[in-house]
Every structure is written in C-alpha cells, then in structure tokens.
Amino acid sequence: MRIELVKGVNLNIIPSKQFKTTRIFISFIKNIESKKELAERALLANYLEMCSQNYPTQIDIARKLSQMYGASFGSSVDRRGNYQLVNFSIDYIEGKYLVGNEDLLSEVIEFLKEIIFNPLKVGENKNFDEETFTRQKNNTITYLNSIKEDKQAYATAKLRKLYFDNEIQQVPSFGESEDVEKLTISDLMDAYQKMLNTDRVEIMISGDVNTDEVVNKFSVLPFKARNISRASMSYTQEIKQEIVTQIDEEPLSQSKFDMAFRLPVVYRGDLHYAALVFNSLFGGSALSLLFTVVREKMSMAYYANSNFDPFRQLLVVQTGISYTNKDKVQELILEQLERLRKGDFEDELLEQNKNNLISSYISRLDSQTSALLRAQSAALTGINVTVEEWLDNLQSVTKDDVMKVAKMVELQATYMLGTN
Structure with missing residues (x-):
C-alpha cells in the first residue's frame, strides 16, 4: 500500500x-x-x-x-x-x-x-x-x-x-x-x-x-509539501566512436583488468529479463562463460565476472590476471560475448542459468531488506512487478532474446592496473 x-x-x-x-x-x-x-x-x-x-x-x-x-x-x-x-x-x-x-x-x-x-x-x-x-x-x-x-x-x-x-x-x-x-x-x-x-x-x-x-x-513527522523533479532516473550517453584504454603501472601480485560495455537496456523494459539472463550467462554466475571458460578451463584469470547496471546501461567485466596475459584475456572475453551473440551455447546452459536466477530470487523473498528494496524500486520507477510476474517474465526468456541482448553490447573502455 x-x-x-x-x-x-x-x-x-x-x-x-x-x-x-x-x-x-x-x-x-x-x-x-x-x-x-x-x-x-x-x-x-x-x-x-x-x-x-x-x-x-x-x-x-x-x-x-x-x-x-x-x-x-x-x-x-x-x-x-x-x-x-x-x-x-x-x-x-x-x-x-x-x-x-x-x-x-x-x-x-x-x-x-x-x-x-x-x-x-x-x-x-x-x-x-x-x-x-x-x-x-x-x-x-x-x-x-x-x-x-x-x-x-x-x-x-x-x-x-x-x-x-x-x-x-x-x-x-x-x-x-x-x-x-x-x-x-x-x-x-x-x-x-x-x-x-x-x-x-x-x-x-x-x-x-x-x-x-x-x-x-x-503523520507526526513534520514534512512539508514539495515539488518533485521530473528528471529521468535512467542515465544514458551516446556510444563512443573509439574504445578508451588506460594502463597504470603498479607492482601487484595480481593485476586488475576491467572492461566497460554499453548495454542500452532499461530497467523493467522489454529486454530487462533477457539482460538478466544474458549477464548470468556471460559472467554473472558460477555457470557463466567467463567463469567456466576464462577462469576454469583456460586458467587465464584468478577471478572473472560481470555485472549490469540497468539504471546507467553499463555492463562491467572485472578480472584478476597475470599482467602478461592481458591481451589474451581480452580476446577470450570477447570470444565469449561473440558466442552469446551467435547463440553458441547449449539450451541446457540457458535453463541452468535461468533456474539459478530464479532460485536466487526466491531465496531473497526470505529477506526483509530485499522486500523493502523491491518496494523501493517500485516506488522510484512506478513499475510494480509481482513475484509471479517476475518469475513468468524470467522463465519466458529464450535463446533468441539472449542473442538479441548480446548483439547490443558494445565495448567502450578498458582499464589495466599492474606491472610486468
């Protein structure tokens, strides 16, 4: 209410x-x-x-x-x-x-x-x-x-x-x-x-x-009436014509290599749930390609993950690597993105990631803080999604939906911290 x-x-x-x-x-x-x-x-x-x-x-x-x-x-x-x-x-x-x-x-x-x-x-x-x-x-x-x-x-x-x-x-x-x-x-x-x-x-x-x-x-709280800004909560920016890169040298036992991608999918928009599944497949879970291929199979990273901020349309990949492996790691990450663009992944992997997201969502229903944050997001955006609607929307994501989202991802910047 x-x-x-x-x-x-x-x-x-x-x-x-x-x-x-x-x-x-x-x-x-x-x-x-x-x-x-x-x-x-x-x-x-x-x-x-x-x-x-x-x-x-x-x-x-x-x-x-x-x-x-x-x-x-x-x-x-x-x-x-x-x-x-x-x-x-x-x-x-x-x-x-x-x-x-x-x-x-x-x-x-x-x-x-x-x-x-x-x-x-x-x-x-x-x-x-x-x-x-x-x-x-x-x-x-x-x-x-x-x-x-x-x-x-x-x-x-x-x-x-x-x-x-x-x-x-x-x-x-x-x-x-x-x-x-x-x-x-x-x-x-x-x-x-x-x-x-x-x-x-x-x-x-x-x-x-x-x-x-x-x-x-x-009602005892003495708030005064106020006019509310109608500025959009979502931040958007134009795509960069050239990828921005920076390397800072610092002696570290584990170099940090991060990548920023533009992903123009808005919160609770048509492709919001497909973007959640895409991120889980890409690097957002232990079932992701970054984890299973870049980290586990190829042993090219100490950690490799991705996260997506729909309010700023920003997808970030974080890795911990050996300094000399930077180019190979970047190539491997982009290869995994290309696999998702082409649909080069098993239906079973898609279902596993969807089930993983659903299990995580259901477990958060037992958290009072999560309940408040969901209500807060609904209040801020004016979009109220029931538990049943969320589950149905997530479950209905198809391979084609994931491929569509993956094709929208554009690399914009990379940053490297470490030394050889």
Whole structure:
C-alpha cells in the first residue's frame, strides 16, 4: 500500500507476518546536479547518524537503541542512475515477542524524528557542531582514501572515469575525497535544508503492522509539501566512436583488468529479463562463460565476472590476471560475448542459468531488506512487478532474446592496473 502523507512524501507499507522484526527505510531522493552535492549529502548522512540535540553523542544514541531492545539504526547513500538516495534505516523487535507485548512503533518514529528533524546544533547561530563535523569529515576522507588500497574497487573506479562522459557519473555515490575536503559547516547546513525541504521522500515499512495505525503515527513527522523533479532516473550517453584504454603501472601480485560495455537496456523494459539472463550467462554466475571458460578451463584469470547496471546501461567485466596475459584475456572475453551473440551455447546452459536466477530470487523473498528494496524500486520507477510476474517474465526468456541482448553490447573502455 502506498499513501501520500504530503505532496512529495510517500509512505509505502508492506505488511508481513514472516519476520520477527519491523524494518523502516526513510529515503531522501534527489537528481544530482554536481559532484559537490554527492559529497555534501554523503557527509550529511554521516553527521545525522552520529548525533542530535537530545542524543548529542554516539554513546547517547547507542543507549537509546539499547532501551528499544537493541534496535539497529544506520544511514547510507546509494545511487540509481541520475538519482542519489540518502537512507536512514532502523529495525526493531515486534511487540508480540516482548514481555507485555510492548509496541515500539511510536518510540521508533519519535527517534527517527529526532535524528532527522532535530540535528545537533550549537552556538548563537545554531550551526552544526564543529567538533562532530570535523570528526565525520575526517572519517569520510579516510574512508574514501582507503579505497585506493582495495585494488579491485580502485580499478573499477578508474574504469568508471574512462567510461562516463558526465563527471557526476564518474564519481561514486559517496563523492570524492577532494570534494569532501572543501566542505564547510555552512555547506552542510545548506545541504541539510535543501534535503529536508525539497527532496522527494519515500518511507518504507515492512512488518506485522496495522495500516491505519502506521499512517496515523507517521503523520507526526513534520514534512512539508514539495515539488518533485521530473528528471529521468535512467542515465544514458551516446556510444563512443573509439574504445578508451588506460594502463597504470603498479607492482601487484595480481593485476586488475576491467572492461566497460554499453548495454542500452532499461530497467523493467522489454529486454530487462533477457539482460538478466544474458549477464548470468556471460559472467554473472558460477555457470557463466567467463567463469567456466576464462577462469576454469583456460586458467587465464584468478577471478572473472560481470555485472549490469540497468539504471546507467553499463555492463562491467572485472578480472584478476597475470599482467602478461592481458591481451589474451581480452580476446577470450570477447570470444565469449561473440558466442552469446551467435547463440553458441547449449539450451541446457540457458535453463541452468535461468533456474539459478530464479532460485536466487526466491531465496531473497526470505529477506526483509530485499522486500523493502523491491518496494523501493517500485516506488522510484512506478513499475510494480509481482513475484509471479517476475518469475513468468524470467522463465519466458529464450535463446533468441539472449542473442538479441548480446548483439547490443558494445565495448567502450578498458582499464589495466599492474606491472610486468
């Protein structure tokens, strides 16, 4: 059930008796217009998670969560195409599993209200607390700089810069350290007011809840009506006329070789399910050609996989290889793509991959977080697909469908990190 609390703020209720907890997401959603915005909002999420007027320290927040029978709370940032999501999540035990059937919903909502609407401010000007701001800023910078030590993540980040024409898309959802470095308390205060008053808001709640009670209790959150951006969530770009390549030399025991392909299939579009099966066959599973041929049969990679982002129409292949095998590995990967284009794979392999995807999907039905994320995607896209529809759509994918998707794949960029 989806209810508009005020214009631009929606409450999505997913009643379920399957879980012993109730889980809540509150997502602030914005079409990002600059790299600075990504950094501001990521740092803002960290600041709001750590303190408020009535809970000025992490210890105070931890104590409050403990009083709510060990409720779990956190913030995060996420990206869906052109949109960035700032998420606040909390889960707590259902009242019927507590002594006296104590219902925590009102207390939990008051806690979220405190965190989101009453952040820690000090001084005559009521600015964010400088000590907390500086600590969270330094923590964020340290984390962003640490990505360089994760060579697989670092290689993917470098590939993203080669592939995307738009500088905002080149940057991860939590920004870059050089942008965080420049942020001031004033920047964060401005970002907070914009987020609170102009972002689209999607509230998701899953658990054994009463719909009328949930609507009534969430209505206490003092959201103001706001106009919602109609900008497309999906990011698209024109095909590059030449493949962009880059090699960075660094002594590694295992070189990283990544490839970026353009795959113009949109989320829940006509070929969405065929693209899921294609990716599984190509490199998205242990039954894929990249795994069974490039890694296992030819022993040319320590790992080889692919993943597809339909919100940015981007297919990425990641491999760990010996530096001297780079050209041979690229040739092998493209050979597997060509096999899929020509339909040079057994019907049995197609069915195995479809069954693997179906089994994975069914297993996620037992996850409360997955249920919320499915509902969130439906809210963001306006496309609601039932379990039965998803299974039918996936099962109906044919070899011809996979071949059609494979023929749409175009190599755009490659990145190599390592040394001979």
